[in-house]
Amino acid sequence: MPDTPQPPxxxxxxxxxxxxxxxxxxxxxxxxxxxPDVPPAGxxxxxxxxxxxxxxxxxxxxxxxxxxxxxxxARYKRARGHLVMHPMGWDAFGLPAENAARERGTHPGEWTRxxxxxMRAELKRMGLSLEWEREFATCDPExxxxxxxxxxxxxxxxxxxxxxxxxxWDPVDGTVLANEQVIDGKGWRSGAAVEKKKLSQWFxxxxxxxxxxxxxxxxxxxxxERVRLMQANWIGRSEGARVRFQLATPxxxxxxxxxxxxxxxxLFGMSFVAVAAxxxxxxxAAARSAEAAAFIAxxxxxxxxxxxxxxxEKKGFDTGFTVKHPFTGQEYPVWIANFxxxxxxxxxxxxxxxxxxxxxxxxxxxxxxxxxxxxxxxADPATFAVGTEAFTDDGISxxxxxxxxxxxxxxxxxxxxxxxxxxxGQGVTxxxxxxWGVSRQRYWGCPIPVIHCDDCGVVPVPAAQLPVxxxxxxDFSRPxxxxxxxxxxxxxxxxxxxxPARRETDTFxxxxxxxxxxxxxxxxxxxxPVTPEAVDAWLPVDQYIGGIEHAILHLLYSRFFTRxxxxxxxxxxxxxxxxxxxxxxxxxxxxxxxDGRWLYPEEIEKRADGSAIVKGSxxxxxxxxxxxxxxxxxxxxxxxxxxxxxxxxxxxxFILSDNPPExxxxxxxxxxxxxxxxxxxxxxxxxxxxxxxxxxxxxxxKLRQATHRAIxxxxxxLEAFTFNVAVAKVHELANTIADSPMAxxxxxxxxxxxxxxxxxxxxxxxAEEVWASFNADAGLVAQLPWLEADPELLRADSVxxxxxxxxxxxxxxxxxxxxxxxxVFALAESEPNVIRALDGKPVKKRIHVKGRVVNLVx
RNA sequence: GCGGGCGUGCCGGAAUGGUAGACGGAAGGGUCUUAAAAACCCUCGGCUGCAAGGCCGUGCGGGUUCGAGUCCCGCCGCCCGCACCA
Numbered sequence: 001m002p003d004t005p006q007p008p009x010x011x012x013x014x015x016x017x018x019x020x021x022x023x024x025x026x027x028x029x030x031x032x033x034x035x036p037d038v039p040p041a042g043x044x045x046x047x048x049x050x051x052x053x054x055x056x057x058x059x060x061x062x063x064x065x066x067x068x069x070x071x072x073x074a075r076y077k078r079a080r081g082h083l084v085m086h087p088m089g090w091d092a093f094g095l096p097a098e099n100a101a102r103e104r105g106t107h108p109g110e111w112t113r114x115x116x117x118x119m120r121a122e123l124k125r126m127g128l129s130l131e132w133e134r135e136f137a138t139c140d141p142e143x144x145x146x147x148x149x150x151x152x153x154x155x156x157x158x159x160x161x162x163x164x165x166x167x168x169w170d171p172v173d174g175t176v177l178a179n180e181q182v183i184d185g186k187g188w189r190s191g192a193a194v195e196k197k198k199l200s201q202w203f204x205x206x207x208x209x210x211x212x213x214x215x216x217x218x219x220x221x222x223x224x225e226r227v228r229l230m231q232a233n234w235i236g237r238s239e240g241a242r243v244r245f246q247l248a249t250p251x252x253x254x255x256x257x258x259x260x261x262x263x264x265x266x267l268f269g270m271s272f273v274a275v276a277a278x279x280x281x282x283x284x285a286a287a288r289s290a291e292a293a294a295f296i297a298x299x300x301x302x303x304x305x306x307x308x309x310x311x312x313e314k315k316g317f318d319t320g321f322t323v324k325h326p327f328t329g330q331e332y333p334v335w336i337a338n339f340x341x342x343x344x345x346x347x348x349x350x351x352x353x354x355x356x357x358x359x360x361x362x363x364x365x366x367x368x369x370x371x372x373x374x375x376x377x378x379a380d381p382a383t384f385a386v387g388t389e390a391f392t393d394d395g396i397s398x399x400x401x402x403x404x405x406x407x408x409x410x411x412x413x414x415x416x417x418x419x420x421x422x423x424x425g426q427g428v429t430x431x432x433x434x435x436w437g438v439s440r441q442r443y444w445g446c447p448i449p450v451i452h453c454d455d456c457g458v459v460p461v462p463a464a465q466l467p468v469x470x471x472x473x474x475d476f477s478r479p480x481x482x483x484x485x486x487x488x489x490x491x492x493x494x495x496x497x498x499x500p501a502r503r504e505t506d507t508f509x510x511x512x513x514x515x516x517x518x519x520x521x522x523x524x525x526x527x528x529p530v531t532p533e534a535v536d537a538w539l540p541v542d543q544y545i546g547g548i549e550h551a552i553l554h555l556l557y558s559r560f561f562t563r564x565x566x567x568x569x570x571x572x573x574x575x576x577x578x579x580x581x582x583x584x585x586x587x588x589x590x591x592x593x594x595d596g597r598w599l600y601p602e603e604i605e606k607r608a609d610g611s612a613i614v615k616g617s618x619x620x621x622x623x624x625x626x627x628x629x630x631x632x633x634x635x636x637x638x639x640x641x642x643x644x645x646x647x648x649x650x651x652x653x654f655i656l657s658d659n660p661p662e663x664x665x666x667x668x669x670x671x672x673x674x675x676x677x678x679x680x681x682x683x684x685x686x687x688x689x690x691x692x693x694x695x696x697x698x699x700x701x702k703l704r705q706a707t708h709r710a711i712x713x714x715x716x717x718l719e720a721f722t723f724n725v726a727v728a729k730v731h732e733l734a735n736t737i738a739d740s741p742m743a744x745x746x747x748x749x750x751x752x753x754x755x756x757x758x759x760x761x762x763x764x765x766x767a768e769e770v771w772a773s774f775n776a777d778a779g780l781v782a783q784l785p786w787l788e789a790d791p792e793l794l795r796a797d798s799v800x801x802x803x804x805x806x807x808x809x810x811x812x813x814x815x816x817x818x819x820x821x822x823x824v825f826a827l828a829e830s831e832p833n834v835i836r837a838l839d840g841k842p843v844k845k846r847i848h849v850k851g852r853v854v855n856l857v858x
Numbered sequence: 859g860c861g862g863g864c865g866u867g868c869c870g871g872a873a874u875g876g877u878a879g880a881c882g883g884a885a886g887g888g889u890c891u892u893a894a895a896a897a898c899c900c901u902c903g904g905c906u907g908c909a910a911g912g913c914c915g916u917g918c919g920g921g922u923u924c925g926a927g928u929c930c931c932g933c934c935g936c937c938c939g940c941a942c943c944a
Binding site for chain 1: 880925
């Protein structure tokens with residue numbers, strides 16, 4: 001009988017509650033995660049960043065997932081010899097703080113600081129390899145004061161404008177919203193129907209960079225395709241022409257109306273001009289006719305909500321004005337139409353019903369002419385007609401004077417050339433992207449550093465007076481912006497002429513705060529926005545990680561802001577984020593009690609048959625859909641409670657193991673328990689290592705080979721961001737170790753050390769604990785280099801080949817790796833089951849793919 | 859409507875064109891225990907067979923290939939984003 005290894009000690013259960021804080025302190029004491037603002041020459045820098053949190057009060061599972069993913073990358077890259085910067089901060093301005101102030105009478109600053117303190121403590125318990133020395137909050141005057149400098153630099157550089165414009169007004173939040181913050185005609189936070197208001201606002205000239213923001217998307221090869229497409233659609237480039245139509249008789253002082261079209265080749269097919277309800281010509285019509293005014297009011301009331309669009313009803317009003325065709329001189333009516341948007345193009349179109357579905361619907365409804373001018377390939381010009389479906393494909397121009405016979409592309413070119421010759425317009429590129437309105441009528445934000453003087457107009461706050469600090473003594477008992485009714489704050493003297501003047505009381509959209517924080521992290525205490533040596537060395541962010549919900553807003557603004565900072569001499573690069581990873585959401589089952597109230601997961605109890613009851617009662621529970629965790633549905637799990645019960649490593653391990661990180665994951669109690677079991681198993685496996693009396697050398701060799709295969713495959717999985725696969729490979733190695741009890745201790749120790757080092761980016765505390773138990777003086781795993789697989793050990797001596805007959809698996813053979821084709825075929829054809837499948841027939845063709853498969857064709 | 863993604867056991871999922879279902883979860887059975895928990899062991903795509911094995915199987919229908927979950931063509935379904943954008 002061979003001897004058997006000692007069973008593990010029964011009482012040495014892994015005490016995560018003691019171990020985790022101890023290792024967190026050890027990392028901090030050793031300053032494992034600190035890096036200099038300016039890396040030493042020759043350092044290979046790597047900047048890992050997760051989207052910084054809004055300090056709402058507590059961390060949620062989405063944070064846990066986000067920061068765990070980032071931490072795996074940071075720890076792995078550090079082990080690979082990179083100098084890794086991995087900072088954390090707080091996106092600390094915003095409306096919830098003000099709402100809390102109104103509801104509970106606490107100051108927004110106080111509320112925010114308390115939340116930050118709490119969330120910082122929670123994050124620290126996760127054992128993240130963060131460099132807390134770089135921490136800041138965007139509500140720190142040291143931060144937002146530098147932001148004010150950047151704004152003034154942009155103002156001087158012409159990248160900021162004050163414009164009177166139609167804005168999106170959220171009546172519930174009492175503030176203006178950017179276009180990006182209006183979703184289906186509703187405010188992104190309040191859900192209130194957004195109204196149109198005309199206000200003077202500050203705008204960042206993001207449209208100046210529209211071409212570059214679009215073109216550069218092509219270079220972002222480490223961004224998800226999805227995000228790039230969303231941004232491309234948002235920027236919305238379209239080629240076309242602006243065409244001015246002379247009014248047959250001038251209206252007031254206006255002699256013409258300008259339209260934008262992408263189809264100048266269809267000009268001969270026009271039958272009307274249509275303008276938006278907000279267009280000046282519409283206003284002129286309203287001044288002349290009560291009916292027109294009523295129609296405009298109706299349009300405004302209807303808005304462009306989804307429902308209205310869905311019904312797709314085209315409505316119009318004939319103004320009675322007419323325009324002359326630039327080529328033919330013929331006259332066409334000018335309508336006001338509900339489907340024409342003031343925000344896009346010029347707020348006016350020309351209608352060519354035969355080749356545009358919308359125009360066709362409109363023309364049919366109001367009996368306007370429909371003249372086809374593009375002939376489908378192969379169609380007969382004598383009989384071709386448009387019924388209820390517009391022809392929008394390519395074809396050949398006809399009924400179109402000088403354009404006849406040209407294809408669409410050529411006709412567009414010829415039409416534009418003629419329009420330009422006639423001085424009636426020009427070819428243009430139109431963009432959907434609008435300038436970024438950043439004025440918000442709120443208190444808890446970065447003050448916009450300008451002063452309004454009756455004599456001097458808008459005067460920038462002089463650099464010496466920065467930062468413009470928010471006043472602390474504010475009154476939230478009245479509605480509106482407290483800065484407006486503060487007794488003294490807004491009253492200042494004009495820096496230019498010295499007369500009494502008014503401070504700007506609007507604050508910045510909080511998206512401004514998050515548009516450059518990644519740059520500030522490089523030198524967070526500097527007395528300038530960024531120090532050139534630091535940003536030049538550390539930017540761009542090598543790996544940025546966050547939710548897909550920021551695909552447009554935050555990521556587009558940051559791309560713009562980086563360009564603006566380049567234009568104002570602060571940085572040298574255009575793109576802030578070289579790599580982007582968008583994680584999926586954390587979801588959970590939802591539960592409802594008998595009366596329909598939502599229940600928290602910890603309030604229910606699952607029964608064996610899959611049904612559920614309210615804990616401690618027999619009230620039945622309806623198990624609802626698996627959906628994104630949200631407070632309103634109470635399907636949330638508190639990370640703090642999970643860490644208390646299982647430890648941080650368990651939470652991290654489970655969240656990584658469940659599925660690929662870009663997909664939505666389901667948080668399940670049994671899944672966490674499984675992760676916890678595995679951690680206990682590793683600990684027992686590590687503790688139970690002692691030499692056996694008669695080691696099995698062959699088993700030892702197999703174990704060593706498995707160890708090195710694991711090194712190779714875990715490394716590959718981490719590089720590919722397939723952390724679930726990395727977890728599976730660690731499991732495999734653990735299984736192999738457990739199945740190799742007779743291998744020499746050295747081989748088992750090597751395997752176990754490799755296992756914890758490979759798992760260390762994912763479960764850093766347990767890795768340290770096991771490592772220390774092996775050798776107390778071996779230093780921290782956090783400071784060890786990554787393991788390299790030994791190519792010798794990756795090479796197996798023999799391989800199992802699948803043997804197929806006509807592509808169907810009939811058996812397997814074990815052959816030497818370097819076996820010749822002849823040897824392999826001979827062995828394959830002598831395998832009993834293969835012989836049966838061959839059925840005595842001659843083999844016509846033999847295929848041998850080394851190390852993989854043999855296929856015999858009969 | 860436009861754009862993108864995805865369809866694999868009970869579930870999450872794995873699989874450079876080469877043994878489909880690694881790994882985990884759930885479930886069932888067993889060992890240990892007075893009992894439970896923990897731990898450990900076994901089973902776990904379907905049909906069929908005493909067994910060896912055989913047949914079927916990656917949404918559906920075709921195709922390319924010695925060989926297709928993977929590549930190509932055509933459908934179906936689900937998810938996401940955008941959308942009266944001229």
